[in-house]
Amino acid sequence: MQLELAQAALPRDITLAEWLLDPTSWTGSSGILPSLLDTLALCSAVMLAAVVLAVPSAALLAHLGRAKVLSAWLVNIGRAVPTFALAALLVPVSLRTGLGFEPWPIFIALTAMALPPIYLGTYTAVSGVDRAAVDAARAVGLRSREVLLRVELPLASSVILTGVRVAAVQVVATEPIRAFLGGDGLGRYVRDGLGQRNDTLLLGGAVLVAALAGAVGMVLSLLQRAIEPTGVRRLRPSVRSTRIATAASDLRTDPDTAPHASEPPGALTGAMTLTDDERD
Amino acid sequence: MSERNPLLRWDYVVAQRHTIIAAVIEHVQLTLLTVVLGLAVAGVLAAVALRWGRARPTIGAATAALYTIPSVAFFGLLVPSTGLTRTTALIPLVAYTLVVLVNAILDGLDQVPPAVDEAAEAIGLSPLRRLLGVRLPLAVPVIVSGLRVATVTTVGLVTLAAIVGQGGLGRLILDGLRRAFWTPLTIGALLSILLALVLDAAFVLLERRIAPWSVRRPASRAGAA
Amino acid sequence: MTDASRPAVQLLAVSKHFPDSVAPAVEHLTLAVPRGAVVALIGPSGCGKTTSLRLINRLIDPTSGHVEVDGRDTRQLDPIALRLGIGYVIQAVGLFPHRTIAQNIAVVPRALGWDRGRTRRRVSELAELVGLEQEQLGRFPDELSGGQQQRVGVARALAADPPILLMDEPFGAVDPVVRARLQQELLELQARVHKTIVLVTHDLDEALTVADRVALLDRGGRLAQYAEPDELLRAPAEEFVTEFLGPDRSLRRLALLTVDALQLRRGAAVAVGTSTHDARALLARDGGDWIGVLDDERFLGWVRGTALAGEGSVTEQGLEAPAALVGPRSTLRAAMDRIMTARTATAVVVDEGRFLGIVTLEDIRRALAERAG
Numbered sequence: 001m002q003l004e005l006a007q008a009a010l011p012r013d014i015t016l017a018e019w020l021l022d023p024t025s026w027t028g029s030s031g032i033l034p035s036l037l038d039t040l041a042l043c044s045a046v047m048l049a050a051v052v053l054a055v056p057s058a059a060l061l062a063h064l065g066r067a068k069v070l071s072a073w074l075v076n077i078g079r080a081v082p083t084f085a086l087a088a089l090l091v092p093v094s095l096r097t098g099l100g101f102e103p104w105p106i107f108i109a110l111t112a113m114a115l116p117p118i119y120l121g122t123y124t125a126v127s128g129v130d131r132a133a134v135d136a137a138r139a140v141g142l143r144s145r146e147v148l149l150r151v152e153l154p155l156a157s158s159v160i161l162t163g164v165r166v167a168a169v170q171v172v173a174t175e176p177i178r179a180f181l182g183g184d185g186l187g188r189y190v191r192d193g194l195g196q197r198n199d200t201l202l203l204g205g206a207v208l209v210a211a212l213a214g215a216v217g218m219v220l221s222l223l224q225r226a227i228e229p230t231g232v233r234r235l236r237p238s239v240r241s242t243r244i245a246t247a248a249s250d251l252r253t254d255p256d257t258a259p260h261a262s263e264p265p266g267a268l269t270g271a272m273t274l275t276d277d278e279r280d
Numbered sequence: 281m282s283e284r285n286p287l288l289r290w291d292y293v294v295a296q297r298h299t300i301i302a303a304v305i306e307h308v309q310l311t312l313l314t315v316v317l318g319l320a321v322a323g324v325l326a327a328v329a330l331r332w333g334r335a336r337p338t339i340g341a342a343t344a345a346l347y348t349i350p351s352v353a354f355f356g357l358l359v360p361s362t363g364l365t366r367t368t369a370l371i372p373l374v375a376y377t378l379v380v381l382v383n384a385i386l387d388g389l390d391q392v393p394p395a396v397d398e399a400a401e402a403i404g405l406s407p408l409r410r411l412l413g414v415r416l417p418l419a420v421p422v423i424v425s426g427l428r429v430a431t432v433t434t435v436g437l438v439t440l441a442a443i444v445g446q447g448g449l450g451r452l453i454l455d456g457l458r459r460a461f462w463t464p465l466t467i468g469a470l471l472s473i474l475l476a477l478v479l480d481a482a483f484v485l486l487e488r489r490i491a492p493w494s495v496r497r498p499a500s501r502a503g504a505a
Numbered sequence: 506m507t508d509a510s511r512p513a514v515q516l517l518a519v520s521k522h523f524p525d526s527v528a529p530a531v532e533h534l535t536l537a538v539p540r541g542a543v544v545a546l547i548g549p550s551g552c553g554k555t556t557s558l559r560l561i562n563r564l565i566d567p568t569s570g571h572v573e574v575d576g577r578d579t580r581q582l583d584p585i586a587l588r589l590g591i592g593y594v595i596q597a598v599g600l601f602p603h604r605t606i607a608q609n610i611a612v613v614p615r616a617l618g619w620d621r622g623r624t625r626r627r628v629s630e631l632a633e634l635v636g637l638e639q640e641q642l643g644r645f646p647d648e649l650s651g652g653q654q655q656r657v658g659v660a661r662a663l664a665a666d667p668p669i670l671l672m673d674e675p676f677g678a679v680d681p682v683v684r685a686r687l688q689q690e691l692l693e694l695q696a697r698v699h700k701t702i703v704l705v706t707h708d709l710d711e712a713l714t715v716a717d718r719v720a721l722l723d724r725g726g727r728l729a730q731y732a733e734p735d736e737l738l739r740a741p742a743e744e745f746v747t748e749f750l751g752p753d754r755s756l757r758r759l760a761l762l763t764v765d766a767l768q769l770r771r772g773a774a775v776a777v778g779t780s781t782h783d784a785r786a787l788l789a790r791d792g793g794d795w796i797g798v799l800d801d802e803r804f805l806g807w808v809r810g811t812a813l814a815g816e817g818s819v820t821e822q823g824l825e826a827p828a829a830l831v832g833p834r835s836t837l838r839a840a841m842d843r844i845m846t847a848r849t850a851t852a853v854v855v856d857e858g859r860f861l862g863i864v865t866l867e868d869i870r871r872a873l874a875e876r877a878g
């Protein structure tokens with residue numbers, strides 16, 4: 001059996017600018033636009049699944065103060081497993097269970113990749129919420145569930161969002177491997193460029209993939225600023241990052257990836273970026 | 281058909297054992313080479329950041345930016361200039377390790393208690409002696425943790441280097457995919473996952489052994505089993 | 506080169522302005538540290554004590570003025586060589602956590618290129634000197650108590666036998682009981698090694714007990730007074746000094762002066778076998794109620810005047826043991842304490858059983874007054 005890969009054929013002597021500026025490169029079944037939408041659709045689905053799986057469980061466990069070691073352990077394993085290998089391993093399994101060779105393997109592998117940063121971000125954020133605020137909430141008579149929903153989650157939301165954003169950027173950056181696993185998406189041009197030894201297609205594809213990852217990163221950063229609760233944002237940044245750093249150090253498994261309490265607030269983002277280096 | 285093409289055909293594995301072993305060796309070699317080169321480059325960058333403090337944010341931002349380049353794009357961008365060579369594989373692989381390793385080195389040096397360095401200066405150790413004899417040894421545990429992350433990440437990325445014709449086990453995977461013959465795919469994928477987990481575990485053991493002087497270990501490390 | 510009369514360390518009109526602060530950290534400080542003396546730098550927090558110390562071994566350079574070590578301007582000396590030749594105990598101890606105790610102590614000798622054998626001998630000698638067990642030498646600093654770590658810090662500073670020792674709150678991190686012991690040990694150590702020591706502290710009692718001379722700094726590194734402890738307490742040079750020393754100056758002085766500094770009186774004391782007649786006559790002259798009985802140099806006890814009626818001689822029978830006994834090295838404060846708690850009027854001073862004389866509250870009061878003159 002041979003996997004049929006629809007290849008974007010291209011004249012050899014066309015330049016990069018010509019390819020990108022030609023409207024017909026963008027439309028059609030193997031055009032840039034449909035490929036882009038394809039990629040975005042898969043990434044959105046992955047993020048939705050990862051958020052639904054990771055945020056509630058992490059928030060609840062952190063609220064209860066449970067499973068700290070187990071969480072660290074799972075996050076670690078999750079980060080160690082190579083995404084490409086996992087997806088490849090799932091291809092025959094998916095075929096045999098009648099799900100087809102696409103897109104379930106890549107979907108599952110990307111979801112597995114997105115889980116650790118989201119889970120870790122949520123867990124550390126919720127357990128890092130100022131104990132004084134939680135005690136105060138208990139003191140005025142909030143029930144445990146209300147403490148979680150009305151105090152801990154809102155206060156932790158900024159960091160949770162950071163975890164989600166980091167995961168999303170990674171998912172978008174990794175999704176192009178799909179083109180090497182029997183799928184398409186925006187990675188197809190790199191694959192086809194390599195296959196046809198066509199440098200224009202190769203470079204164009206690489207630029208598109210990189211541009212998308214950059215754009216998604218920027219848009220999500222702006223989006224995060226826009227939707228973050230203002231009260232949380234107004235917390236003194238140093239206080240915020242210190243608390244989180246302290247909390248993160250409880251869960252983290254790699255000392256180098258957690259910020260020092262003394263680091264500038266910007267370090268928070270860096271720390272989150274670094275707490276999930278698994279990407280391929 | 282499922283009988284002739286199961287997930288794993290042992291007879292094929294046995295027949296191809298030399299190819300498989302060679303792939304593992306190539307994978308490990310590329311991983312180690314990447315991490316060693318990465319550590320060397322990160323060392324230079326960290327030295328620059330230490331010497332000229334103002335360069336530190338720039339180095340941080342640049343290494344972080346390198347890290348965000350999608351791997352498929354990074355490999356792809358290099359092929360026109362460096363071809364399907366080991367160099368094409370190494371450049372992105374090394375670039376990806378930098379953010380972790382530079383930060384590990386600098387963080388490791390930063391977390392040295394100021395009193396210790398102060399004492400070293402006060403009793404008359406030269407700046408070089410202080411760095412090599414006091415600060416760097418004390419930074420080793422943090423640097424090793426950085427190496428752990430870099431190594432494990434690299435094992436995964438090396439798999440992907442198969443798209444530029446490199447990367448040991450990744451080639452078995454791609455070969456399996458192309459031929460829709462599952463045994464090389466399964467073997468390649470399982471071995472690369474195993475390799476990542478084994479190296480991760482090895483580093484955990486190393487981390488435990490690396491600092492005999494710290495009697496009271498931080499709880500976070502104990503939890504990293 | 507080393508001239509005994511020349512100060513070991515001398516600050517000459519030294520000022521230090523840190524670039525980003527308005528007030529100077531140290532201003533026009535002139536201070537001579539005599540060879541072999543222990544000088545304490547004391548003053549309120551932030552007054553420039555640490556800065557002054559750091560100026561001495563060129564951890565920082567003065568903005569103006571200059572520093573001389575052994576009569577040589579430190580600016581002419583290589584800072585690394587200078588520092589290797591001066592012991593330094595930093596406030597936070599700052600032991601190297603990744604090195605064993607032995608390796609910590611050996612740092613400076615190794616930097617100076619001593620051979621292994623010599624270094625090893627020196628390390629075990631120092632362990633002995635500062636009171637560390639030899640078996641602790643192979644341990645890491647984390648495995649030692651705070652007090653033991655302080656000892657290692659001192660040993661490390663002494664390793665290459667530097668003539669000068671700078672100590673920045675060396676006992677700041679330990680509890681008062683341990684601190685008192687370490688201070689005592691430092692004095693005993695100093696009696697053996699005769700270093701020139703500049704010691705920073707913010708503990709007045711520490712300065713008064715340990716130092717030969719105390720330099721009291723006011724904020725901004727201004728030298729308010731530089732004097733021997735007793736003189737400082739007796740004659741504060743200005744309002745700030747009086748305030749800094751606090752209301753219990755006399756009590757502190759009592760803690761400084763020792764019994765042997767007094768002119769001890771024998772008081773009314775007779776040898777065993779003296780006739781009661783003579784004893785009565787002596788007691789009448791003295792005007793007291795009790796008379797001391799001696800056997801040669803030994804003080805046997807007191808006998809009440811009323812028990813000396815009739816003829817005969819003073820015997821060993823019926824004596825009352827002295828309620829307050831002090832040694833010649835006891836402080837006046839301890840002597841006073843002994844007298845008050847024993848509810849007696851007189852303390853007997855004995856040195857290893859040998860009778861030296863007696864001390865009364867009146868003697869103590871007079872001593873304070875005399876010295877104030």
Ligand SMILES: Nc1ncnc2c1ncn2[C@@H]1O[C@H](COP(=O)(O)OP(=O)(O)OP(=O)(O)O)[C@@H](O)[C@H]1O
Binds near residue numbers: 552556
């Ligand atoms: N490196 C520096 N840069 C700027 N200012 C400094 C520096 N070191 C000390 N200072 C300032 O100089 C003054 C004197 O500091 P120093 O450390 O000498 O005080 P100190 O007497 O040792 O105080 P403490 O008893 O608290 O240790 C302080 O106001 C301090 O803030």
Ligand SMILES: [Mg+2]
Binds near residue numbers: 554555556
């Ligand atoms: Mg100080």
